[in-house]
Amino acid sequence: MTDVEHQKWWGWGVEGIAFHHEDKPAFAGFVLDKVGIDLTQPGGEPPTFDEIEVPASRLGDDLGAQLRAAVGDHQVSTDDMLRVVHTYGKGMRDLVRVRAGDLPRVPDAVVYPANEDEVRAVVDAVVAADAVLIPFGGGSNISGSLTPQPHEERTVISLDLGRMNRVLEIDESSGLARIQAGGLGPDIEEQLTTRGWTMGHQPDSFKHSTLGGWIATRSSGMQSDKYGDIADITRGFRVVLPGKVVELRPLPSTSTGPSVREMIIGSEGRLGVVTEAWVNVHRVPENRDVIAYLFPNWAAGLAAMAEISTSDASPTITRVSDANETSFSLATRKASKGISGKVGEGLFEVLRRRGWDLEKVCLSYIGYEGGTAKIRAEKSIVGKIIGKHGGIRLGRGPGALYDQKKFDTPYIRDFLLDRGAIGDVSETAAPWSKLGQVYTTTVRAARAKFAELGVTGFIMCHLSHSYHSGACLYFTFAFPPNADDDFLGQYDAVKTVIQQSFIDSGATLSHHHGVGTDHAPWLEQDISEAGTDLMVGLLRAADPGRNLNPGTLI
Numbered sequence: 124m125t126d127v128e129h130q131k132w133w134g135w136g137v138e139g140i141a142f143h144h145e146d147k148p149a150f151a152g153f154v155l156d157k158v159g160i161d162l163t164q165p166g167g168e169p170p171t172f173d174e175i176e177v178p179a180s181r182l183g184d185d186l187g188a189q190l191r192a193a194v195g196d197h198q199v200s201t202d203d204m205l206r207v208v209h210t211y212g213k214g215m216r217d218l219v220r221v222r223a224g225d226l227p228r229v230p231d232a233v234v235y236p237a238n239e240d241e242v243r244a245v246v247d248a249v250v251a252a253d254a255v256l257i258p259f260g261g262g263s264n265i266s267g268s269l270t271p272q273p274h275e276e277r278t279v280i281s282l283d284l285g286r287m288n289r290v291l292e293i294d295e296s297s298g299l300a301r302i303q304a305g306g307l308g309p310d311i312e313e314q315l316t317t318r319g320w321t322m323g324h325q326p327d328s329f330k331h332s333t334l335g336g337w338i339a340t341r342s343s344g345m346q347s348d349k350y351g352d353i354a355d356i357t358r359g360f361r362v363v364l365p366g367k368v369v370e371l372r373p374l375p376s377t378s379t380g381p382s383v384r385e386m387i388i389g390s391e392g393r394l395g396v397v398t399e400a401w402v403n404v405h406r407v408p409e410n411r412d413v414i415a416y417l418f419p420n421w422a423a424g425l426a427a428m429a430e431i432s433t434s435d436a437s438p439t440i441t442r443v444s445d446a447n448e449t450s451f452s453l454a455t456r457k458a459s460k461g462i463s464g465k466v467g468e469g470l471f472e473v474l475r476r477r478g479w480d481l482e483k484v485c486l487s488y489i490g491y492e493g494g495t496a497k498i499r500a501e502k503s504i505v506g507k508i509i510g511k512h513g514g515i516r517l518g519r520g521p522g523a524l525y526d527q528k529k530f531d532t533p534y535i536r537d538f539l540l541d542r543g544a545i546g547d548v549s550e551t552a553a554p555w556s557k558l559g560q561v562y563t564t565t566v567r568a569a570r571a572k573f574a575e576l577g578v579t580g581f582i583m584c585h586l587s588h589s590y591h592s593g594a595c596l597y598f599t600f601a602f603p604p605n606a607d608d609d610f611l612g613q614y615d616a617v618k619t620v621i622q623q624s625f626i627d628s629g630a631t632l633s634h635h636h637g638v639g640t641d642h643a644p645w646l647e648q649d650i651s652e653a654g655t656d657l658m659v660g661l662l663r664a665a666d667p668g669r670n671l672n673p674g675t676l677i
């Protein structure tokens with residue numbers, strides 16, 4: 124059997140790793156206060172696999188034989204657990220449904236190709252059989268982009284790229300690397316850094332997402348201010364379509380009409396299978412520093428981030444949390460570590476004496492990379508801007524905390540689900556001039572919906588990923604649903620008002636989680652009716668039989 128490793132079938136990450144609160148003294152009080160959950164009560168357990176019923180595979184003998192001929196007997200699986208792992212991503216809707224054993228349509232087989240020739244053979248066989256093919260990277264998407272359509276009558280094949288995970292070549296003169304699409308973040312970075320290079324793309328899902336998935340969902344990493352989003356980083360690729368391969372050589376720029384590169388980036392498996400890509404890579408930086416700062420309020424933090432984006436400094440990370448997210452960060456700190464040292468020294472008392480309202484303070488992280496002189500100069504510029512907006516520097520210790528926590532926090536959604544509560548995210552981007560309004564409208568809409576549902580809800584936000592003309596706002600919300608209505612119905616109600624408030628206040632439906640099925644209802648409002656028509660035409664031309672991941676995007 125294949126040796127590709129997968130995430131838990133019921134939740135985020137790998138077995139044996141979970142979120143714990145016992146080492147975070149302030150967390151239980153915070154959760155009780157904000158969402159009314161008493162952590163002194165034992166949480167529930169995730170279901171066991173035996174408790175769920177998996178529909179039988181419908182893989183027919185003919186297609187099965189062709190797939191086995193294409194990739195080898197051991198790389199085609201109809202195993203129930205593997206098919207369930209390949210049914211959902213890791214969105215809240217996915218987690219709730221998979222835990223409940225809600226499996227209307229499960230892929231009939233999972234196929235693990237080793238190279239592009241095998242991908243071509245699989246794609247051709249699937250399309251010739253009028254079956255459905257769904258490319259699978261790490262399964263980490265949170266927009267419902269790889270789940271088979273519930274009433275799909277045709278055979279469904281999940282094509283897992285996990286064996287194609289090698290860095291194939293590095294063009295050192297150009298700062299380009301050719302990398303197979305199934306490489307997970309750690310696979311790729313390990314192979315690059317041993318040769319002195321980095322891609323610099325670090326989404327929070329880094330450990331469990333792949334290059335192909337990043338490209339297919341227009342991903343963005345936490346250091347995008349320096350390295351760019353995946354749409355900037357990806358310079359060329361090979362994409363397998365039925366009977367042909369789209370090949371785009373890596374070019375720094377080109378004027379060859381509407382960009383095929385941009386058509387593929389964000390295509391969520393509907394325009395073919397990305398097998399490898401040329402991406403920008405950089406020399407591993409000499410130094411890396413993340414410094415924490417504190418602002419007296421959200422407006423000051425936003426104004427400072429906007430000013431930094433047009434300054435002579437070019438940090439790798441610009442991030443500021445609103446007051447709610449700041450209180451969450453403080454509540455998740457471990458005993459006597461990081462920022463608590465500062466707090467313990469009476470910093471907050473000093474700030475209070477200076478007239479700060481401690482309910483409104485906003486924590487910020489700014490990342491720096493490069494030579495010592497460059498970093499020093501950038502810190503000086505940033506420090507002045509932060510001071511001008513009333514902020515203060517906390518230092519490197521709290522900054523290191525950000526690096527430590529960034530890959531752990533995702534486990535918190537399963538922790539909340541075990542206690543009957545929903546915790547999820549919605550993110551967007553808008554011009555600087557609109558960000559304040561997007562924030563206010565969204566928070567207000569979510570709170571109004573919490574009140575309507577009669578639930579104790581919490582919403583927090585941070586700004587990250589700064590651009591010349593605007594930035595991303597990333598909202599996290601949590602609430603224990605009331606007993607009157609269905610769990611997912613209440614989740615949908617909150618998610619819907621948040622998404623609609625993005626559109627209504629001039630922001631996009633998503634900055635980096637793609638469209639999938641979850642965000643598809645807002646696509647036309649985002650790109651206009653005529654824009655949607657263009658997209659429909661493209662998808663029809665590329666895939667007239669709707670064999671490639673139908674249902675996602677449109």
Ligand code: FAD
Pocket residue numbers: 135212213214257258259260261262263264265268269284304305325326327328331332333334335336337338339340341342343344345391392393395396397398533635636637672675
């Ligand atoms: P999958 O989930 O396997 O697939 C996603 C889509 O891409 C599907 O439509 C699939 O068919 C298609 N696809 C996959 N591989 C290929 C291929 N080779 N060719 C064609 N189509 C393909 N995203 C960010 O951008 N930044 C973040 O910081 C971030 N943080 C996250 C944190 C958590 C806790 C979670 C759960 C998700 C987060 N995400 C983030 C979302 C997710 O990780 C991204 O959408 C990621 O790009 C998906 O990659 P994947 O390899 O897991 O793709």
